[in-house]
Amino acid sequence: MGTLGILWNLSSSDTLKDRLARDTLEQLTDLILIPLSGTGSAAVIQQNASEAEIFYNSTGFLRNLSSASQQTRQKMRECHGLVDSMVNYINSSLEVGKSEDKSVENSVCVLRNLSYRLYDEMPPSSLQRLEGQRRNDGATMTSELVGCFSPQSKKARELYVNSDIVTFTEVSKDPKGMEWLWNPQIIGVYNRLLQRCELNKHTTEAASGALQNITAGDRRWAGVLSRVALEQERILNPVLDRVRTADHQQLRSLTGLIRNLSRNARxxxxxxxxxxxxxxxxxxxxxxxxxxxxxxxxxxxxxxxxxxxxxxxxxxxxxxxxxxxxxxxxxxxxxxxxxxxxxxxxxxxxxxxxxxxxxxxxxxxxxxxxxxxxxx
Incomplete structure (x- = not known):
């Protein structure tokens, strides 16, 4: 526990973040994040007081690292089990009414930071397949899509981008790793945080910031996720509820998100x-x-x-x-x-x-x- 506290303190130094990520991420994920987040088990978090402190220090450490360079963000995205652990911990905490938990705050902040410049930094092959082609270009997308999609799935869904119908294979119900960052299911996670977290403004600010990141820009997928947020998750009312009482820092991410949604709203x-x-x-x-x-x-x-x-x-x-x-x-x-x-x-x-x-x-x-x- 003491070692993790020292690592958390060291990770505040910008000059050390890249090296710390290189030397610690895999072991930290395998030995602490995966077992203590419930990942791979019955999705139930079982932590004693000592383990809860260890997990809190670990997620605080990751929170600092995730604000480092593009290289470190990418290493964290690609670290097997890291993103899954963050998402699983948040989901499990929401299920048992622990949305105010400080480790939830850290975990959401990690996801927000890893969503920063996501479309610019994700693997080009994944981006190309996510962006796909419009049906009216005369090409089918079904066989091209991988990443957050299930290539075995033959069922297609239709989402609208601008006035065009975009067809893509059914989004995987079991996303893995960095796929979570752009999978439509993550919007539901952020939406529940906005609705259920009443006291911890840092958590709701991070959730709205992550949503802002993945709906930003002119990419086709940003438009798709904007419409998922508006039409499937009905996220506008929870966001406006936050706007009413938000401080200036929260307003930055909330109004940035609404700006993105307003560009893509049908x-x-x-x-x-x-x-x-x-x-x-x-x-x-x-x-x-x-x-x-x-x-x-x-x-x-x-x-x-x-x-x-x-x-x-x-x-x-x-x-x-x-x-x-x-x-x-x-x-x-x-x-x-x-x-x-x-x-x-x-x-x-x-x-x-x-x-x-x-x-x-x-x-x-x-x-x-x-x-x-x-x-x-």
Whole structure:
């Protein structure tokens, strides 16, 4: 136990992380993580007090290592049993009502960190097969997909990406290793954490951060997982529940996640009715308001913009929930580089809002003219 505590302390040093990962990961996983997480057994965690402390120190050590270099992240992803142990411990803890457990926090943080830049760092062959080809390209994907898919499965499922139907072999019900990081089942794990973890903000922040990572970017699979989160896991309400009481650090990952989801949502009208009021509430409307970090403001405005370009309901609700006043305030405030970034985002959104001619009367009633929307 003492040795693990020392390793945890040493892993705080960025200069030591890569070497520690190289020298310790396999033994740590085989001797501690796999047996103490319940992996490979009846999936029931049985730890005495000493073993619980050992597991906690081990996951804290891994948490530090996972924030190191790309090389170390990749070594951790590929370490047999490591990711499985993290997922199994979280799932088993959720089953027995231990979502607040500190080892759960560490484990979720490990998964979040290993999900960072996942699509850029995963094996190219796996990425190519995950991305597949669209059916309307005249090619079938069924025989091409491996990794988180079961190559023996002949049953196909259909998910929609943009307006295209993408067919792929049935996702494996028993993902292994790093496959967990991008398997749709992991979204359910993060969703349960968001719903059941009430006190430990670090756990819910890590869960939303992991979701943000795997739904980020223009990759096809990021879009697929976004739709799984929205349509199968119904994750938007739990996320918005967190937004209501989130501190600024939590808002970074939560609004980043909503930004990704809003890009990929098929029904922008439905999403607008759910999110606009909650997000407008978080925007500053005067100098006396408590300003969230710039990246949170930019995330919120980006969500609104993603919705407005396809949904008149989003534009209407921005007006109804006093969003115009806040957006014009943000647009006019340009006293430093951060506020300049927020201002440009607000300006772009307001320009797009002017496209809805049926709302012009409402805009004028609020005291705004065309020049306010489309001018600098």
């Amino acid at each position: 029904n922008k009208d439905e999403m607008s009715t759910k999110v606009v009021s909650h997000l407008i509430e978080k925007l500053p409307g005067s100098l006396s308001d408590k300003w969230p970090p710039t990246d949170v403001i930019v995330n919120i405005i980006a969500v609104l913009n993603n919705l407005v370009v396809e949904s008149p309901i989003a534009a209407r609700d921005i007006v109804y929930f006093d969003g115009l006043r806040k957006l014009f305030f943000i647009k006019k405030k340009r006293d430093n580089a951060d506020s300049e970034k927020s201002s440009r985002a607000a300006s772009s959104l307001l320009t797009n809002m002017w496209q809805y001619s049926k709302l012009h009367r409402d805009y004028k009633t609020k005291g705004y003219r065309k020049e306010d929307f489309v001018g600098l």
